[in-house]
Amino acid sequence: MKKCTLHPLILLSFALLSSSMIDAAEPRKPNILFILVDDQSPFDFKFYNPQSTLDSPNIDRLATGGMIFDAAHHMGSFTGAVCTPSRHMIMSGRTVWHLPIGHGSKNCPPDLEKNTIGAVFNRAGYATMRTCKQGNSYADANKQFTVVHDATKRGGTAETGSAWHAERVLDYLGERKEKKDTRPFFIYFGLSHPHDIRDGTPELLAKYGATNHKDQSSPPAPNPKQPPLPPNWLPAHPFDNTSMNVRDEKSVSGVWQRRDEATIRNELGREYACSENIDIQIGRVLKQLEEMGELDNTYIFYTADHGIAIGRHGLQGKQNLYEHTWRVPMIVKGPGIKPGSRVPGNIYLGDLLATFCDLTGVAAPETNQGTSFKPVLLGEKQSTRDVLYGMYSGGDKPGMRSVKQGDWKLIEYESTTTKTRETQLFHLKENPHELIAEHKDPKATNLAKDPQHAAKLTEMRALLLAEMRRLNDPWRYSDQPDDGLTPPKSDQPRDKKKPNKNK
Numbered sequence: 043m044k045k046c047t048l049h050p051l052i053l054l055s056f057a058l059l060s061s062s063m064i065d066a067a068e069p070r071k072p073n074i075l076f077i078l079v080d081d082q083s084p085f086d087f088k089f090y091n092p093q094s095t096l097d098s099p100n101i102d103r104l105a106t107g108g109m110i111f112d113a114a115h116h117m118g119s120f121t122g123a124v125c126t127p128s129r130h131m132i133m134s135g136r137t138v139w140h141l142p143i144g145h146g147s148k149n150c151p152p153d154l155e156k157n158t159i160g161a162v163f164n165r166a167g168y169a170t171m172r173t174c175k176q177g178n179s180y181a182d183a184n185k186q187f188t189v190v191h192d193a194t195k196r197g198g199t200a201e202t203g204s205a206w207h208a209e210r211v212l213d214y215l216g217e218r219k220e221k222k223d224t225r226p227f228f229i230y231f232g233l234s235h236p237h238d239i240r241d242g243t244p245e246l247l248a249k250y251g252a253t254n255h256k257d258q259s260s261p262p263a264p265n266p267k268q269p270p271l272p273p274n275w276l277p278a279h280p281f282d283n284t285s286m287n288v289r290d291e292k293s294v295s296g297v298w299q300r301r302d303e304a305t306i307r308n309e310l311g312r313e314y315a316c317s318e319n320i321d322i323q324i325g326r327v328l329k330q331l332e333e334m335g336e337l338d339n340t341y342i343f344y345t346a347d348h349g350i351a352i353g354r355h356g357l358q359g360k361q362n363l364y365e366h367t368w369r370v371p372m373i374v375k376g377p378g379i380k381p382g383s384r385v386p387g388n389i390y391l392g393d394l395l396a397t398f399c400d401l402t403g404v405a406a407p408e409t410n411q412g413t414s415f416k417p418v419l420l421g422e423k424q425s426t427r428d429v430l431y432g433m434y435s436g437g438d439k440p441g442m443r444s445v446k447q448g449d450w451k452l453i454e455y456e457s458t459t460t461k462t463r464e465t466q467l468f469h470l471k472e473n474p475h476e477l478i479a480e481h482k483d484p485k486a487t488n489l490a491k492d493p494q495h496a497a498k499l500t501e502m503r504a505l506l507l508a509e510m511r512r513l514n515d516p517w518r519y520s521d522q523p524d525d526g527l528t529p530p531k532s533d534q535p536r537d538k539k540k541p542n543k544n545k
C-alpha cells in the first residue's frame with residue numbers, strides 16, 4: 043500500500059508560509075541614519091561633478107548602493123544665517139514662510155517642537171539619538187531626541203573635529219549592543235564641517251595642497267595638489283546681488299574678500315580636506331552598523347543644510363540662489379531602493395520628515411507641510427513635484443527669488459535700498475553651471491535679455507508669482523502685483539531668540 047506523504051515542495055511552502063506569517067505579525071521597523079553636514083555644495087562630489095578631485099569612497103559607495111538626487115534643494119532663508127531656517131525645515135517639515143521664526147511665524151502653530159523629528163520618533167517607539175553642531179539651529183527641536191550630544195567641532199584633531207561626532211554615534215551603538223536594545227533607532231548624525239573655519243587634519247590638508255592661511259594681505263602659496271578652479275569661478279560677482287556685505291562674503295578666515303585663484307583653490311582644498319574627513323567618519327559608523335547586523339535594515343540619508351559658493355560666480359558664501367548653493371547633495375540607500383539609481387526628485391529638505399515617516403509606517407504630524415518622496419525612492423516616479431521655489435531675503439529686500447521647472451530656471455534680484463533690479467534665465471541642461479556673460483563662454487550665458495526667450499521669461503515670472511502666493515511669501519517685486527500686501531516693516535526676522543549670526 044502506497045504510503046501517504048506530503049511532497050517536499052509542499053512542506054517547504056508550509057515552512058515559508060509560517061515564517062512569513064511570523065514576519066507579518068512582527069514586522070521589524072527599519073532604522074534611520076540621517077547624516078547632515080554643514081555647508082557643502084553638491085558639485086564637490088565626483089558623482090555630481092566628474093572634475094572634482096574630492097575622494098569620498100564611503101559616500102560614493104552609498105551613492106552606488108542607493109539613489110542619487112539631482113534636484114534636492116533647501117527652500118531658502120530670510121536671514122544671513124541660512125542654516126537656521128534650513129534646520130527648522132528639516133526638523134519640522136514646514137515651508138520657509140511657516141516656521142516659528144521669521145516673518146512667517148504668524149503662520150505657525152504653537153509648540154511646533156512637539157511635532158519635530160525627535161518627538162515624532164520617540165512617540166513611535168524609536169530609540170532616538172542626535173549629535174550635531176550647536177547654534178544656528180532649532181534648539182527646542184534638537185532637545186526632543188532622547189540622547190543628545192551637541193557641540194561645534196571645526197578643528198583639525200580627533201577631539202576638535204568630525205571624529206568627535208562619529209565617536210558619539212559609535213558610543214551610542216556600542217551601548218545599544220551592550221543593552222541588547224532591539225528597538226528601531228533614529229540616529230541624527232550631524233557634523234559641524236565643512237563649514238568654515240575649515241581647519242582640516244594636517245594629513246588631509248597636505249593631500250589637497252592646502253594650508254590654514256591666516257594672512258589677509260597676501261594669497262596662500264599655490265600648490266598643484268589643490269582642487270582646480272570651478273568652471274563658473276569669477277574674480278568678482280558682476281552686480282550687487284542684494285547681500286554682498288554679509289559676513290560670508292567678507293570675513294571668512296582664509297578668504298575674506300579675496301577671489302584670486304590661489305585663495306579659492308586653497309579654500310577648496312580646505313573644504314575637501316574637511317569633507318574627506320567626514321567621509322572617513324561615516325565609514326567608521328557604517329562599519330559598526332554592518333558588524334552589528336543592522337545595515338540591511340537601515341535607511342541611510344546623506345545631505346547638507348545648503349550648498350556654498352567658494353569662488354563660484356565670484357561669491358564665497360551661502361547667501362545666493364545659484365545651483366551650487368540652492369541645491370544640496372542627497373543620497374539615500376536602504377531596503378527597496380535600487381542600487382545605482384538616479385533621479386531629479388525635485389525635493390526640498392522639508393520633505394525629509396514626511397519621507398522618514400512614510401518609510402517607517404509612522405504617521406506624519408498634522409503640522410507637516412512636506413511631501414514624502416518614498417514613491418521616488420521605490421522607483422514609482424522620478425519626481426515629487428513640477429516646480430521648485432527658492433528665496434533669500436537676508437540682505438536688502440525683497441532680495442532674491444528663484445523658480446525652476448524642467449530645465450528652465452529664473453533668478454530675480456531686487457533691492458529697494460540700492461535700486462538694484464536684475465534677472466537671470468538659464469537653461470540648465472545647456473548651461474548647468476549657470477555661466478553668465480563674464481564667463482565669456484560662447485555656448486552659454488544668461489538668456490533673460492534674449493528676445494528669443496521673452497515668452498519663456500514671462501512664463502517663468504508667472505510661475506514665480508504663483509509660488510510666492512502659494513507659499514505666503516510676504517514680499518513682492520516692484521513689477522509684480524502687490525496683492526494688497528504690506529511689506530514687513532522690520533528688516534530683521536521676528537525671532538523669539540535671535541540666531542547667532544553665521545555660526
Ligand SMILES: [Ca+2]
Pocket residue numbers: 080081124125237347348
Ligand atoms: Ca550651514
